Amino acid sequence: MTLTALNLRLLGLGLLTSLCSLQAQAEIEIQWWHSMTAVNNEWVNDLAKNFNATQKDYKIVPVYKGAYDESMTAAVAAYRAGNAPAILQVFEVGTATMMASKGVVMPVGQIMKDAGYKFDPSVYVPAVAGYYTAPNGQMLSFPFNSSTTVFYFNKDAFKAAGISTDKAPATWPEVALAAAKLKANGHKCPLTIAWQGWTQLESFSSWHNVELATQGNGMRGLNTRLVSNTPLHVRHIENLGNMAKQGLFVYKGRANSAEGSFVSGECAMITTSSGFYGNVAKNAKFGFGVSTLPYYPDVPGAPQNTVIGGASLWVLSGKKPEEYKGVAAFFNYLSNAQVQSESHKRTGYLPITLEAYKLTEASGFYKDHPGTDTAVNQMIRKTTDKSRGIRLGNYVQIRSIEDEELEQVWAGKLSAKEALDNIVQRGNVLLERFEKANSAKP
């Protein structure tokens, strides 16, 4: 008796679940793996929710899969096992790896065209679009959250040291002068640096319109090699090394770990990502200013433009055609200038299209929040072959080589020239390996 009852109940349950799945089948679910935390996680969820509300055919499901490097590793494992998501957010450092993985990636331009949407790469900010475009002119991934390197300073600390805050120090000599004044006033940490490789070598290069690596910093091909040991690079790292010796620049660790020391007021100046704005605006208990990355005024062509950071959305292969239609519809929604402008204002990431920038400007946002247009102004310029972006294979390892060697300069163990030569020599071994591993394909 009880057994039959149980069977009946199980049968009922089975029927119920199949009914549910029938209902779900009407709506195609599209997995979107991302790495956005805290306020930015809410932003991503809102984008998906708003898109899902606009139509009934597709459902975007955002899934947080850990930090950028973790979600990429997870996607690699999932792809090998055959359960990759349709959309994957990949940081700029992973761009070359994704581009080289032919057959794994579906070009965004192609997906949009197949689904019948108009897709015009020229509406994007050139430095952004150029970065995600293959040497053959095809746009491979969808620009999503782009940031760049900027300079922040503590206005209260500047005032206390008797430095004018009307204009931020724009050049490196001015930064050194301000640092010396801050130190004379008893400041323990006048300048610190986050993302040292990105801000002081990569962005530094394009800001001065010099190459970090050959072949347009790897944008034109895999046979790129590092050349970041020019006299200009040596001069800059030497200057920073001297500032470290004099206590004008205090090293606070790799990646963005220095950011905390700016927010707490311990350090008075910092170079880091434009995406740091939200954090400072919310948590700093002092007046602060955002300005352009410092440069050397005697270098011809400087300042040019800074390099892109952040991430873009990649579409992975092996899904059903309907899913790709849904992806295209979602990207079409994200391309809307209004949506982009809202995202820009909310997160501090760059407005990715020129129209979104104009819309934001017209809304008076930049006037109400001075400094928020710094990143845009640094990026919106016409790029050169040397400044379009930096796209290197094995970039994650090269970044950590940059960290390792620069630390030796800050510690006074290596000269600037020795450290930069090491970066070039060690980095090139990795670039050769990457070229070899990825050009073997048909």
Added chain:
Amino acid sequence: MSSEKRVVFRATWLPWLLIAPQAAVVAVFFFWPAGQALLQSLQQSDAFGTSVEWVGLENFQHLWNDASYWASFQTTAVFSVLVAGLGLSISLCLAYFADRVVRGTSIYRTLLIWPYAVAPAVAGVVWLFLFSPSIGVVAYGLHHIGFEWDSLLNSHHAMALIVMAAVWKQLSYNFLFFLAGFQSIPKSLIEAAAIDGAGPWRRFWTIQFPLLSPTSFFLLITNITYAFFDTFGIVDAATKGGPGKDTAIMVYKVYFDGFKAMDLGGSAAQSVVLMAIVIVLTVVQFRFVEKKVNY
């Protein structure tokens, strides 16, 4: 031989059946991955594994030519000796006193066993917070007594930091074994020595320590293996191998190249080298150190 008790199975399949579960576990979790690592160390592939190329010993050749890889041998040696040496002596000391404690034994022991439940990465973060030059409580205290702690740029400080975290993490495990070892020593031996006039120091060195030698030997091997294999989480959380490469021990490089940089061939080659080193070390320990062990 004749005095040894030998059990003979009548059916030939029975012994095989009985060891089958154990053999299966070893095969699936040890031999299979090790075999995979060996295969991958001879390949070079892109991140997604769409193109795999057999490159022979090229991955090993790269390691051979990489000066920083050779430097990591020395770093690893220093780290392992410190972790095993400090870990064993501190926990031996703690176990010796815990063995003599009369009241509150269980509380004392429970507290000492706690750290074992902490994941390596968490241990790294905890110690990083204590010793972070900007925000660390200990770093702040050291600054006030005139010691400038800087684990970000001073390699000795950075090494001290990961050694402390790694030793702390393994202390409970060592403590448990040493404590059990102490308790298995017959009280009569120690009492007899005491009656003969041997003080605690003498009793420890002439009776307890020699009788603990099997435990110490076992722990020496597990601690060396721990320092070689299980500590990448601590390094990743506390120093990321810095400053420079001064705390980049071999297993951290395996982890970084394989899981962060997705260079599977290079990472596999490194794990093969690491595996070979640990096999050799263990053989050496069994050959030479074990001779001094009294069972």
